[in-house]
Amino acid sequence: MSRTILLLNENRGFGGGEVHTLQVARILSRRGHRIHLGVRRRSWLGGQAREAGIPVHTLPLANEVDYLSVGLIGLLVWRLGADIVHCHATRDTVLAGQAHFLFPRTALIKSQHTFVKPRLSNVYHTAHTRGVDRLVCVSQALQAQAMQVLNLPPERCPVVYNGLDTELALAPRKIPSFLREGRWVGVVGSFLPVKGQRFLLQAAPRILERFPETRFLFAGQGPERESLEEQARDLGDQVRFLGLQSDPLDILAGLEVAVVPSLLETFSLVSLEAMALERPLVASRVGGIPEVVEDGVSGTLVPPEDP
Template identity: 30%
Template sequence: MKILHVVTTLDVGGAEMHLLSQVRGQCARGHSVRMVFLKGEGRLTEDFLAAGAEWVGQVPATRPFGLWSHLRWAELVHSHLLKADVLTAVMATLAGRRRCLVSGKHNDEQVLKRPLVGAVHAVIGRLPRLTIVLSDHVGRFVERYGHVPLRRQARVYYGLDPEPFERAAAAPFAERMDLRAELGLGRGDVVFTCVARFAPQKAHDVLLRGFAAARKSFGPRLRLLLVGDDPFGDGRQRAEAVAAELGLGDAVVFAGIRRDVAQILAASDVFVMASLWEGLGLVFLEAMATSLPVLATDVSAVPEVVVDGQTGVLVPPSDAEALARAMAELAQSADRRHELGRAGHLRVLEHFGLDRMVDETLHHYESVARSS
């Protein structure tokens, strides 16, 4: 099958990393894949080419007819993220390719709550033959605010290959401690790590305030490692300003974008994120595959991934005090951290496998292609 993916950006993010896994699996199964992105630096271009994509390139949203030849080539078109969804739906309709169009919803896009945006999506969102959502929560959200009924949706949970994370977790203790030292972290520190874009959705300010409060009760061995950046804004600078306001100094490490996330997770003690909403959260699966306990907020689809009290701890969103209490409690008990981490690893193996994700997605593609 000739598969065209159109995505808003091809920079490092959860949706983009999920799509990379999909493309790798689709190419391994003999399908031809092309990738189009609309904006950004395209930092993952070489990764997609290495995964087997035959062509990867940018088509700016200001020049939408650059999509035309790719749409005519494709037997199945799959758009990802809201801007790409809108542009691709319009262009695919004009190119006579609507019948082979699939939309992918990777998040509960809050902009759909705006009445005008929701009304436009009620028209544009029904152009694809099928909308693939990554969680039950996102499906309900898209039905309510995007006006795409459940009968026109299919839920396919994210999946991942746990092997790189398991391998990182099994690395010699000395290697993991060397990485800590490189990052300015001590062997005896209790390290909470967040891997996320510095976007308002991720609520780094709440995380930093919760961490500051937890450090007052636990002590200076509590450290916070923040991995990621904000390629489209000043989110990181604003988080750094909050850390300075709280007087956290070198208690917080801003590591930027890293390609050794598996190794960083394996050198950590707890994964933490204070999201205000999440479509699913691929990084939660990565942390669980590394046998890390997860401390997160009880929002959106997070409870579909992280089972409170079994694989991690969930707290209310925007509640720095509750986050601080949970951080302090987890910091004080290595046994509790190990128990939650082991259960999380098992949950990933049982419910979020990579082959299942790829095969389920291709099954839906084939159904759409057969009926087009």
């Protein structure tokens, strides 16, 4: 049965949650569902969705008490005749939860991509237990934490692992020419402290002692870029930084080794992408990563914060 589904994601940047939202939109659309996407202005996700032919609706989503957005979400659900509202970020979930009284017969679902912060548990309790019909957890590690913090029974927060659009992942890749020269080890992801890029940079001198031809690549955006560039200064042209990529799979496909040095991850979509591209993978043994990567089989798991 074809459904009308409104996906919401307030994040403007690029990350695993945004990639997952885009993949859900593409795959459900191909399966005959009527998909619409609500985003903030100038979001990476909105631009990618428009290129994929998915209808995009711009919403303010300014903060958790943005009552204009509450009304606009309710109006959009009514105008589209949406059967399901599927949220992917905190702010849009809180706003859709407040608007739910306007569309009580429409199912409200949240895909949880990050660990629940205990200091926000009251907000999450209101948004999820009173407004959301299902809190979809992307790993067992996340489900266990959500059950504890939110006091939810397992049937209210089922585990549904993130999938991968293999048709897209296995399409011919446009690998940048510089990646075809040399041996590149790299991290693709947001420049945030929790992503742990600094630990790969700390390990770089020892790697270069054994493999002097190695080059290191860091692709993404975020507030840690400047400090990472300063940390890499002594390594000279053996380290390269790239900004936000329209198709990060082109970068991953060109790496000799993909690294996920995160301090915490609920799932790690980039690990799944690296495996699909048959790239050797080294990842931290944290959070939900061991549920994605089988140590010694599909990748190598290492302790976090241990360069």
